[in-house]
Amino acid sequence: MSRITYVNGRYSRHRDAVVHVEDRGYQFADGVYEVCEIARGYIIDMTRHLDRLARSLSELQIAWPVDRDALVAILREVARRNRVSDGMVYIQVTRGVARRDHVFPSATTRPSLVVTARSSDPQAARAKAGEGVAVLTVPESRWDRVDIKTVGLLPNVLARQKAKETGAAEAWFVDADGIVKEGAATNAWIVTADGTLVTRPADFGILRGITRATVMDIAAGQGLKVEERGFTVEEAKHAREAFITAATTLVMPVVRIDETSVANGHPGSVSLALRDAFFETAEKTPI
Ligand code: PDD
Numbered sequence: 001m002s003r004i005t006y007v008n009g010r011y012s013r014h015r016d017a018v019v020h021v022e023d024r025g026y027q028f029a030d031g032v033y034e035v036c037e038i039a040r041g042y043i044i045d046m047t048r049h050l051d052r053l054a055r056s057l058s059e060l061q062i063a064w065p066v067d068r069d070a071l072v073a074i075l076r077e078v079a080r081r082n083r084v085s086d087g088m089v090y091i092q093v094t095r096g097v098a099r100r101d102h103v104f105p106s107a108t109t110r111p112s113l114v115v116t117a118r119s120s121d122p123q124a125a126r127a128k129a130g131e132g133v134a135v136l137t138v139p140e141s142r143w144d145r146v147d148i149k150t151v152g153l154l155p156n157v158l159a160r161q162k163a164k165e166t167g168a169a170e171a172w173f174v175d176a177d178g179i180v181k182e183g184a185a186t187n188a189w190i191v192t193a194d195g196t197l198v199t200r201p202a203d204f205g206i207l208r209g210i211t212r213a214t215v216m217d218i219a220a221g222q223g224l225k226v227e228e229r230g231f232t233v234e235e236a237k238h239a240r241e242a243f244i245t246a247a248t249t250l251v252m253p254v255v256r257i258d259e260t261s262v263a264n265g266h267p268g269s270v271s272l273a274l275r276d277a278f279f280e281t282a283e284k285t286p287i
Contacts, residue, residue, distance in 0.1 A: 004081040006074050006115040008065075011081060014116070020097040023112055028102070029152035031094030031112070032056035036075070037211075037247040039122070041085045042284035043075060044247070048210045053091065056149045061104070062095050065113035072285075078117045079287045087119035088248060092151060125250070129275055132255030132267040133169035135188075135244070137233050138162060140173040140181055147204045156184040170244055172233075172257070175205070179230035182206040186244035186252070189215075190236050191270045194225075198239075201228040211245040211278075218277045224270070233257065241268025251275035 003014035025031035034053045037044040050068060057064060066074070075089050092114040098105030141155040159171035163184070172188055173181040180188050181200060187209040189199045197219055202208035219226045236242050242254035242262045251274045253267030262268075 001083065003116075003118070004078065006078050006113070008110075008112055008114075011077070017114070017116075019094075019112055019114065022100060023094055023097050024105070025092065025094030025112065025151055027100055028095075029150060029154075030060075030062075031092060031151045032060060032062065032149050033090065033092045033151050034149060035247045036089050036091075037250070038079055038084050038087050038089055038117070038287070039279055039284075041287055043079065043089060043287060044279075044282045044284065045210045045214055046072070046075070046285045047283055048213060049091075049247075052149060052208065052210065053093070057093060059145070059148045060095075060150070062093060062111050065093050065111040071113075074113075074115050076285075076287050078115045082117040082119070084117045084119045085287070086122045087117060089115065089117040091115050094151070129250075129252055129272065130267065132253035132265075133244070134167060134256035135170045135172050135183065135242075135254050135258075136163040136166050136168040137174050137180070137258055138171045140175050142173065144204060146182075146207055147202070149207060160184040168256075169252075170254075172236075174233055177230075178232045178234070180233060180236060182209075183244050183246070186246040186249055187212045188236075189243050189245065190231055190239035191241035191243075191268060193240050195240070195270065196225040196227050197270070198227045198229060198231050200230050209245055211247055211250060214278065214282050215245055215251060215274055218274055218281045221281065222273075222277070237262065239263070241271050243268075243271040243274070250278050 005014045005017035007017045034049045036049045094112045096109040138159045163171040170183040237260040253271040
């Protein structure tokens with residue numbers, strides 16, 4: 001079966017799916033994206049992802065490429081055509097194709113829409129969660145508006161690559177005060193000695209993660225305390241547990257930060273319990 005990708009109104013074979021060389025996403029990273037998890041035949045937390053897409057588009061004054069209902073139909077169709085029941089669907093919207101010029105093109109320029117989907121192995125992800133991952137801390141090097149989910153991800157790419165080269169799965173951006181911001185593609189959390197979940201407030205310094213929001217719902221349901229405050233790298237290294245969240249990783253225990261093991265170097269029970277509860281609590285839209 002060949003992979004199918006949606007580009008500007010067409011479903012094409014993935015290898016034939018192309019955008020124009022003067023697409024502003026390609027030339028200026030002038031676009032935004034979303035990644036939704038697909039689990040057991042459902043798109044997870046789609047409403048929240050589309051709400052965040054709406055916000056990203058509005059912050060950059062990019063119009064919706066199709067209306068929201070049509071986009072939902074496209075997401076489901078791409079997932080179906082690729083027979084993805086576990087994996088992810090990716091949405092990218094750019095300001096469209098126009099002669100290269102930094103200023104916005106004319107208002108008649110149509111935004112470009114690309115939707116791809118791919119499968120992943122839920123068992124492999126579970127096995128990884130059973131082992132936990134390492135993170136590498138790096139200085140923050142991104143612009144101030146990381147609350148907008150733009151495709152301009154070069155600092156994230158470089159940080160993740162650096163992490164990989166040291167055997168870590170994720171990089172944590174750390175601000176000038178030594179406070180952890182978030183991962184290259186995940187939000188960062190710790191669990192304190194008294195079992196409180198701590199994550200940085202979702203102001204303009206981080207992306208307001210959708211998985212983060214659902215983990216807060218789970219915590220509320222389980223009577224766990226959540227504190228939205230910054231934590232230092234040192235506090236994280238000495239925390240009872242640490243974990244990261246994203247649509248691609250769900251709740252993933254962190255067992256090492258730089259050279260230091262977190263607690264006994266094994267995934268913590270709170271992180272694993274949050275991971276187990278995730279599917280049930282999340283919003284599920286059938287494909
Ligand atoms: N990344 N922070 C950053 C910088 C991210 O790129 C992401 C998601 C998150 C977590 O957000 P959410 O829970 O909504 O997935 C936090 C996606 C998965 C990616 O770039 O692949």
